[in-house]
Amino acid sequence: MMLDHADPAMRPTEPIDLKAEFAGAGISEVLDGLERDLVGLKPVKARIREIAALLLVERVRQKYGYATEAPTLHMSFTGNPGTGKTTVALRMASILKALGFVRQGQLISVTRDDLVGQYIGHTAPKTKEILKKAIGGVLFIDEAYYLYRPDNERDYGQEAIEILLQVMENQREDLVVILAGYADRMDKFFTLNPGFRSRIAHHIDFPDYENAELLSISDTMLQRQNYRFTPEARAVMDRYIARRRERPYFSNARSIRNALDRARLRQANRLIAHDGLIDPAMLTMIEPEDLLGSRVFLEADTHAGEVDT
Amino acid sequence: MRVTQGCFSYLPDLTDEQISKQIQYCLDNGWAVNLEYTDDPHPRNTYWEMWGLPMFDIRDAKAIMGELSDCRRIHTDCYIRLSAFDATNTWESLRISFIVQRPADEAGFMLTRQEIGGRMMRYETRAYGLQKPEGARYGD
Numbered sequence: 001m002m003l004d005h006a007d008p009a010m011r012p013t014e015p016i017d018l019k020a021e022f023a024g025a026g027i028s029e030v031l032d033g034l035e036r037d038l039v040g041l042k043p044v045k046a047r048i049r050e051i052a053a054l055l056l057v058e059r060v061r062q063k064y065g066y067a068t069e070a071p072t073l074h075m076s077f078t079g080n081p082g083t084g085k086t087t088v089a090l091r092m093a094s095i096l097k098a099l100g101f102v103r104q105g106q107l108i109s110v111t112r113d114d115l116v117g118q119y120i121g122h123t124a125p126k127t128k129e130i131l132k133k134a135i136g137g138v139l140f141i142d143e144a145y146y147l148y149r150p151d152n153e154r155d156y157g158q159e160a161i162e163i164l165l166q167v168m169e170n171q172r173e174d175l176v177v178i179l180a181g182y183a184d185r186m187d188k189f190f191t192l193n194p195g196f197r198s199r200i201a202h203h204i205d206f207p208d209y210e211n212a213e214l215l216s217i218s219d220t221m222l223q224r225q226n227y228r229f230t231p232e233a234r235a236v237m238d239r240y241i242a243r244r245r246e247r248p249y250f251s252n253a254r255s256i257r258n259a260l261d262r263a264r265l266r267q268a269n270r271l272i273a274h275d276g277l278i279d280p281a282m283l284t285m286i287e288p289e290d291l292l293g294s295r296v297f298l299e300a301d302t303h304a305g306e307v308d309t
Numbered sequence: 310m311r312v313t314q315g316c317f318s319y320l321p322d323l324t325d326e327q328i329s330k331q332i333q334y335c336l337d338n339g340w341a342v343n344l345e346y347t348d349d350p351h352p353r354n355t356y357w358e359m360w361g362l363p364m365f366d367i368r369d370a371k372a373i374m375g376e377l378s379d380c381r382r383i384h385t386d387c388y389i390r391l392s393a394f395d396a397t398n399t400w401e402s403l404r405i406s407f408i409v410q411r412p413a414d415e416a417g418f419m420l421t422r423q424e425i426g427g428r429m430m431r432y433e434t435r436a437y438g439l440q441k442p443e444g445a446r447y448g449d
C-alpha cells in the first residue's frame with residue numbers, strides 16, 4: 001500500500017482529515033471499549049491512545065510516501081500480577097490489526113516453557129513453532145526474564161533469545177512481540193540483554209489498583225456473570241479488599257476474581273441449604289455471609305502461604 | 310511430460326503470490342494446511358511423505374510459505390503438494406490439494422501393453438523416473 005511519492009512535487013497536497021482516518025480504521029471502537037471495559041489504568045489508557053495516534057499518523061505517512069521503513073512496534077508491559085497486562089495485550093492486538101500493522105491480529109501468549117526445550121536441538125524448533133503461530137499477530141511473552149538464566153551459561157533460554165532477537169529485527173512487518181513481567185526484574189533483564197531493550201519501542205507500566213478501583217472491578221466482574229452485591233455485601237467486599245491487600249500473594253484484579261469465585265461457591269451452598277422455596281432474585285444476590293466465610297476474615301492477619309480464599 | 314493433479318491442474322503452475330493467497334483462504338476457513346513431497350510421480354502413488362505435521366493453529370500464510378521454502382530447499386527435485394484438511398464435523402476431509410513444486414525435468418511415463426488371453430490388452434504406465442532408486446530419480 002506504500003505509494004511511490006519519492007518525488008516531493010508528486011505528493012498530493014489536499015488537506016488530510018485525520019479524524020475521519022481515525023474513525024475509518026475502527027480505532028475509536030477499540031479505544032472506547034478499552035475505556036469502558038477496564039476500570040482505572042489511566043496512565044496505560046493514555047499511553048495506548050498515544051501509541052494509536054502515532055500508528056495512525058504513521059499509516060497516513062506511509063500513504064503519502066513519507067514513511068521510510070516499517071516502524072518498530074515491540075513493547076514491554078511491566079506491572080504486578082493481575083494488573084491487566086494480558087487483558088490489555090489482547091486489545092493491543094486488535095488496535096494493531098485495525099490499523100493494518102499486523103495482518104491477522106491474534107494474540108499468542110507464551111512463557112519460557114513454550115519456547116525453551118529440554119535438550120540440545122529442542123529449543124530452536126520449539127521457538128520457531130510458536131513464532132509460526134504468532135506470525136500475522138502478537139506474541140505475548142509473560143515473565144520474559146525467565147528466558148535468561150545468567151547463572152547457567154549453557155541454559156537453552158539463550159538460544160530462544162537469539163531467535164527472538166533476530167525475528168524482532170528482521171520480521172518487523174510479520175509480528176509484534178510484547179514482553180511482560182514485574183518491573184524490577186524486567187529492568188534487570190533489559191540491562192543484561194541490551195539487544196531486547198534496543199528493539200522495544202514502547203514501555204508501558206501498569207500501576208497497582210486502588211482499593212476503590214478493585215471494588216469497582218468486582219462490580220463489573222459480577223455484573224458480567226449476572227450477579228450483584230447486596231448493599232451490605234458491597235460494604236463487606238470493601239473491607240475484604242483492604243484486608244486482602246495486606247496478605248501474601250496479593251495479585252490485584254486476579255485476587256478479586258478468585259474471591260468472587262469463592263463467594264459464588266458459598267452462595268450456591270447457602271441456597272442449597274435453604275429450607276423451602278427461594279425467590280429467583282436470590283440466585284443473583286451475593287450476601288455478606290458469602291464473603292465473610294473467607295479466611296481473610298476468619299483468621300489472624302499473619303498467615304504465610306495464604307492464597308485467595 | 311508435465312504431471313498434473315489436484316485443483317488447478319488445468320492451469321499453469323501458480324506463482325508464489327497465488328499460492329500464498331490460496332493458503333490464506335484455507336487458513337481463513339480454519340483448515341489445517343499440509344505439505345507433502347515425493348519423487349514417485351505415478352498418479353496412483355498415494356504414499357507421499359509429509360513435511361512435518363499438519364499445520365494447525367496457524368493464522369497467516371507467511372508462516373506456511375516459510376515452511377514451503379524450507380521444503381523446496383531440501384527436496385529440490387521432488388514433487389511437492391499442498392493440501393488443506395477441514396476438521397469440521399461431517400466434512401473431516403481434504404478440501405483442496407495442488408502441486409506447488411515439480412522437478413525441473415519431468416521424465417514422463419512409459420506405456421507398455423501386454424496381450425493376454427482372448428486378445429485382451431493389459432496396459433501399464435511406468436514412470437521413467439522410477440528406474441533409479443528413491444532419492445536419485447531426478448536431477449543429476
Ligand SMILES: Nc1ncnc2c1ncn2[C@@H]1O[C@H](COP(=O)(O)OP(=O)(O)OP(=O)(O)O)[C@@H](O)[C@H]1O
Pocket residue numbers: 037038039040041079080081082083084085086087088142217220251253254257
Ligand atoms: N481494569 C480492569 N477492569 C476489569 N477487569 C480487570 C481489569 N484488570 C484486570 N482485570 C481482570 O483481572 C484478571 C487478571 O488480569 P490479567 O490476566 O490481564 O493480569 P496480568 O497483569 O496479565 O497478570 P499476570 O502478570 O499474573 O499474568 C482478568 O480476569 C481480567 O479480566
Ligand SMILES: [Mg+2]
Pocket residue numbers: 085086087142
Ligand atoms: Mg498475564
